[in-house]
Amino acid sequence: MFDLFQIGFLPVSFVDVIDIILVTVIIYKLYSTIRGTIAAQIFIGLILVLLLSFIAQAADFKALGWLLKLISDIWVIAFIILFQPEIRRLLILLGRNPILKMFIKGEEKNVADVLTDAAFELAQNQHGALIVVIKSAGIKAVVESGEIINAKVTKNLIRSIFFPRSPLHDGAVIIKNDIIEAARCTLPLYAESSFDGIQLGMRHRAGLGISEQADVISIIVSEETGGISIAEDGKLYRGLSKDKLRIKLEKTLKINKEKGWKGLFEQIRKKK
Numbered sequence: 001m002f003d004l005f006q007i008g009f010l011p012v013s014f015v016d017v018i019d020i021i022l023v024t025v026i027i028y029k030l031y032s033t034i035r036g037t038i039a040a041q042i043f044i045g046l047i048l049v050l051l052l053s054f055i056a057q058a059a060d061f062k063a064l065g066w067l068l069k070l071i072s073d074i075w076v077i078a079f080i081i082l083f084q085p086e087i088r089r090l091l092i093l094l095g096r097n098p099i100l101k102m103f104i105k106g107e108e109k110n111v112a113d114v115l116t117d118a119a120f121e122l123a124q125n126q127h128g129a130l131i132v133v134i135k136s137a138g139i140k141a142v143v144e145s146g147e148i149i150n151a152k153v154t155k156n157l158i159r160s161i162f163f164p165r166s167p168l169h170d171g172a173v174i175i176k177n178d179i180i181e182a183a184r185c186t187l188p189l190y191a192e193s194s195f196d197g198i199q200l201g202m203r204h205r206a207g208l209g210i211s212e213q214a215d216v217i218s219i220i221v222s223e224e225t226g227g228i229s230i231a232e233d234g235k236l237y238r239g240l241s242k243d244k245l246r247i248k249l250e251k252t253l254k255i256n257k258e259k260g261w262k263g264l265f266e267q268i269r270k271k272k
Helices: 014-034 038-059 062-082 084-095 111-124 140-144 155-161 202-213 242-271
Strands: 003-007 010-013 129-134 147-152 172-176 179-185 216-221 228-232 235-237
Touching: 010 014, 111 129, 111 155, 111 216, 111 228, 111 242, 129 202, 129 242, 140 172, 140 179, 155 179, 172 202, 202 216, 202 228, 202 235, 216 242, 228 242
Parallel strands: 129 172
Antiparallel strands: 003 010, 129 216, 147 179, 172 179, 216 228, 228 235
């Protein structure tokens, strides 16, 4: 292998440089994960032991190398025992990496399942709710009218927001992809007080109104009856079953995701 340069008696090749960079990145990431904990101090001690072991081998210090080898033979087991919580945390972070999620299908519920379960649990308790799922373009003005949250969609979070004693339960929740952007948002109202001869409450009018003006789908849970409706393209669909709501949301979110990928590829093509 062609040597780039030499440090004393150590020749350094291109592969060695890449190797050193990779090890440096790994050590930095590990330290960033455990920084601020007691384990960080132990980690630094282990790095020093490994560094001394490397220097001893390079300098051919036989006695020191033998002593450090005894330590390094058990350091892997010690590492696992001492850093068990940190290793678990690191593996969780790796599992949440979006690049890995493209290749590994997790058991985590998708957004359609979460919204469906949340809507029907709210309906069972007759807690009113208004959830707006953005399909394509954002609705910045509506989001800014409420309380910014920017949190991952979960069933418990949605139920907490629409709990009657919650300060955020009035108004609408805005969701884009798998993120709750804002809560307690003000929506434009549907002009009429009825739809197909059926009187509308304020939530239904708001859900219909926003569906007329933006590319969204609104999930409406009636506080009075516990019924679940959706509004889309200025039309209202009532009395949905759990399966029908889930299928509709899965279709909507799938189209949204495909539009997002097409937009990304289009931006890349234009840059080229």
